[in-house]
Amino acid sequence: MDARSPSPSLPVAGELRRWWVTRGLVARLVVVSLALLLLVQLAGFVAIRQGIEVNARRGLDERIALGAQVWQRLLDQRSATLHQGAALLAADYGFRDAVASHDVATLRSALDNHRRRIGATDAALLDTQLAVVATHEAADPALAEALRRAAPELAKRQGRTQVALVDGRPLQLVLVPMRAPVLVGWVAMGFPLDRALVDDMHAVSGLQATVLAQPLRAAARVLVSSLPAGVSPQPLAEQLADGELALGAESWLVRTVPVAAGNEGRVVLRLAGSVDAVVAHYRVLQATLALITLLGLVLFGAGSHWLARRVTRPLRQLARASDALARGDATVPLAHLQRRDEIGELSRAFDHMRGSLAEQQQALRDLAFRDRLTQLPNRSALRGSLQAAIGEADADHDEMAVVMLDLDRFKHVNDVLGYDFGDRVLCSVAERLPHLVRESDLVARLGGDEFALLLRGAGMAHAAAVAQRLAVCFEQPLTLDDQTIDLSAGVGIALWPEHALDADGLLRRAEVAMYAAKRQTGGAQVYDPSVDTASAQTLSLLSELRRAVDRDELRLYLQPKIDIATGVVCGAEALVRWQHPERGLVPPLQFIPFAEQTGFIRQLTLWMVEQAAAAQAALARANVRRVSVNLSTRDLMDQELPDKLDEILHRHRAKAEGFCLEITESAIMDDPARAEATLNQLASRGYKLSIDDYGTGYSSLAYLRRLPVSELKIDKSFVMGMERSSGDATIVRSTIDLAHNLGLTVVAEGVENEAILKLLHGLKCDEGQGYHMSKPLPLAQFHDWAQRWQVVPPQVLAGTELASGAMLH
Structure with missing residues (x-):
């Protein structure tokens, strides 16, 4: 046969497909019912036959x-x-x-x-x-x-x-x-x-x-x-x-x-x-079963045909009424409205839909351009009004301004008083704002706790005056249900045509000014082009980070951990620093977040493991049993991460037992199934696993019981507040007791002074990390510090005195 000629089965399949498409619902129901029955009978027949043979x-x-x-x-x-x-x-x-x-x-x-x-x-x-x-x-x-x-x-x-x-x-x-x-x-x-x-x-x-x-x-x-x-x-x-x-x-x-x-x-x-001879006794039974199956198909087919026709008759009538409604004719009467079964319910629902269709269309138009909570115009309505105003204005003579504001600490209101109370706060703000502008101006809610004011025919002076009225308005506390809320907001101003000529550009620049005001917390801010330039510089910094590994610009820093019971150095946390040839030592907060967003954090993680593996033997001489490395969400989503780490360890002849991989709770919750699979692989290969910043994320006993972790790391915000806040001290004590009951060790970060160290010792915390021992150090300085560090006897720690001279920094 010619290779280019169609397969004989294709025309047959095409005919079957056309037959199926052209058949009515009755024929399809009957065919599907018979096919399912036949499939079940055939499956049973095959199973019985195989069972007989076996x-x-x-x-x-x-x-x-x-x-x-x-x-x-x-x-x-x-x-x-x-x-x-x-x-x-x-x-x-x-x-x-x-x-x-x-x-x-x-x-x-x-x-x-x-x-x-x-x-x-x-x-x-x-x-x-x-x-x-x-x-x-x-x-x-x-x-x-x-x-x-x-x-x-x-x-x-x-x-x-x-x-x-x-x-x-x-x-x-x-x-x-x-x-x-x-x-x-x-x-x-x-x-x-x-x-x-x-x-x-x-x-x-x-x-x-x-x-x-x-x-x-x-x-x-x-x-x-x-x-x-x-x-x-x-x-x-x-x-x-x-x-x-x-x-x-x-x-x-x-x-x-x-x-x-x-x-x-x-x-x-x-x-x-x-x-x-043995199987022959069962052949009669199989023949009887086949005859019963054949009779069942005939009876089932007849019953399915009768039932399908009875069910589809009202549906055909509803289809005719639907066609009439599509043509705009809503007068076609519907039958079966008095029936009490599903067909009657469907007919009544269709009749109700026909009567309320116009109302729903109007509601959809309102949803598209109005905020449902505050009943203010939404972002789409504001954008449309701004485009219309720009289209009617003359750039040489007319002016307008956009004032954008974002409430401060509104997330805290939701967390403490609940989302329902937060919604009422937003409604109260929405009631105040229209009284601060003219009738020709527009007040809109952009979403969340963001609002915007479109000031037509307003220049810089008028926009500044409105911003001042906003500040005075927010100085008055808001009282709801005997709860007094102090409100404040970050306010940004962008002017047309000075800052932008189109609606999208003007809104974006007002938003940039608003976020600059929230960072500076110094009242309203007018759009400054230097803010956008700083963002461009940040992107440039990120592109340079991609080349920093090849240029050997990254530096490994280590912050020591001590065994609180003995004072002996037992481990260290690996941290990365960037020694930029022009900008000097770049803080991690300036490049780590962007590295996480772009996925480059994976390369940084592998770089830190590489450096720690190469220094494992030297660190062991400093009594460092294990180096902790942070894993991001993107690291946990990488199914090849265990193999990559094993390849690095094999190259440096390092051991997996010398590493502790720290994972934040939020990173686990982004995709729990994939994160759990990756963590199980890492644990099976000997890596110790730790939950970092415990208590600040989605703390759950369920994942602590299920995941193969062996350590909890209490967030420093709780540890540093132990001296001043009984609540923080209770959280730390409860976390330590919980971890020990689950068979986990506990590391407290944020040990800033001797008093905190004493409190942790009394709570039987296992390990400590913080500036009281040492800040993060380069590898060479870390070795010098470890040599100067003197082991504190357990009885001194347990007593009332802890000589600071015993810990040399």
């Missing part, structure tokens, strides 16, 4: 295992018969007399008579050296040879039986000593493993038994088999592996049972059970 084979396999025991029991019974017969002959006086007189003819006759009496096929007398003296026939070299090989073992293990091949026949042999009273010879008897035996095996177990001879240097051959006349046992000799085997027209499960083994080969029994 159970049948399992049961047959158990029967074959039991058959092997039955076979051994038959051999044991025949062995007992042989032993009894041989023992009787050995105890016969006349036979002993013939042995003593070496009368071979008498011996042969006695052996033949006795074997016939017990049903044995072979009998022989052996001397004390196990040499054949006489057999039941004049000469039987095959029996003599078989006895020569088997007699030594049988003589050693009296009472046992052994199977040997005698002239191609499998023979079960026993050997009984003859004493008068000393040993004068041995009597040997043999039973054949013949058709009678395998028939008995079949009668007892229901399995077909076949005895095979497997010579070492020749093909296996069938000795005797109980298989029916129409089934050839030859495949049993050709395929010696256990499992399923085709014999005749049926499948048989075959297992091999060892019977005898010697230097020339072995004799085995192959037990076979018919799989088809």
Whole structure:
């Protein structure tokens, strides 16, 4: 077929798709219902069939295992018969007399008579050296040879039986000593493993038994088999592996049972059970199930068709009414309004929708241009009004201003008094603002706690006067529900056309001035182009940061941690500093936030791990067991982070146990599932995990119990306030108790003085970090500090005095 010619299945699929699209809902419901029913029935049919096959084979396999025991029991019974017969002959006086007189003819006759009496096929007398003296026939070299090989073992293990091949026949042999009273010879008897035996095996177990001879240097051959006349046992000799085997027209499960083994080969029994015969009993049940399925499809199809037509009839009527409503005709009557079922509910809902459609359209228009809480115009309305005013104004003669304000500490109001109270505060502010401007001016709420004033025909003087009225207005406290709120706001002013010629530019520059006012907290601020220039400089600084790693401008700083119980240095936190060639030492707050926003924080994290890994051996000599490195949200979202860290550690021959990875609570909560997966990988590789700034984020016992963390780091805001605030002290004590109960160690950061250190020691905090010990130091200075630091004895820490001279900075 030409490779470019379409596949034959594509036209068929296209026809089916067109048929499905053109069919009505009734046909689809019927087809889907029948398809689901048929799928369920087919799944059940397949499961039942597989269950039958598995159970049948399992049961047959158990029967074959039991058959092997039955076979051994038959051999044991025949062995007992042989032993009894041989023992009787050995105890016969006349036979002993013939042995003593070496009368071979008498011996042969006695052996033949006795074997016939017990049903044995072979009998022989052996001397004390196990040499054949006489057999039941004049000469039987095959029996003599078989006895020569088997007699030594049988003589050693009296009472046992052994199977040997005698002239191609499998023979079960026993050997009984003859004493008068000393040993004068041995009597040997043999039973054949013949058709009678395998028939008995079949009668007892229901399995077909076949005895095979497997010579070492020749093909296996069938000795005797109980298989029916129409089934050839030859495949049993050709395929010696256990499992399923085709014999005749049926499948048989075959297992091999060892019977005898010697230097020339072995004799085995192959037990076979018919799989088809076992499964045949269940075929009638499957046929009955198929017939029930067919009848169910017919009945289910008829019922589905009737129900689908009954359900879709009202829907067709509603569709006609909907088409009329789309054309603007709302007079088409609806049926089924009085019904009490789902169709009636749908009809009444449609009728109600038809009546309220105009009201909803008006509400949508209001939502688009009006703030729902304060009923002031929103940002879109302000932008539209500003664009219209600019379009009507003359840049050479007219003026206008935008005054934007953002309430201070409004988030604290929401956190302390609740969002409902905060909404009432916003409404009160919205009621005050219109009284501060002219009727021609516009007051709008931009969102959150931001408001804006559009002052038409206003220059700088008028805008400053309005800003002054705003300041005076906010000097008056707001009282709601006996709660007095002191309000203040950051106010920014942008003028048209001085600062911008378009509406978006004017709004943006007013916002820039507002945020500058909030930072300076010094009243209203007029837009200053230098503010935007500073932002551009920050972006330039970020671009230079990307090259700082290659230029070796970053520096590793370490802030030590001490064991509070002993005063011994136990660890350090790794911090990054940027030694800029022109700007000098750049503080982290000027580049870390932007690095987190752009994702470059990942490179900074790997850089710090690289530096700490390279210094791990040197830090160990300073008693630093573990270096802490902060992980950001973007680090936790990187599924390849564990492999990257392992590669760094392998390169520097460092150990994961020498690192503590600190994670903030907010970083975990950004994507808990991915963060937990990354943390589990890191913990499994030996890294210690710590929750940083505990208490300032989404503190939750749930994630503490689930995540593989082993350390909590209390935020310094609580530690530094322990001396002045009982609440902070309670938080620190509760956090320490909680962590210890969860099996976690506790690190307190912000240890600024000796008094805080004493309090932490009394609360049994594990480790401390802060300026009382040392500020962050470069690596070389850190080593010098560690050498000067003297270990404080535990009893001094536990006492009332803590000599500051014992801690040299």
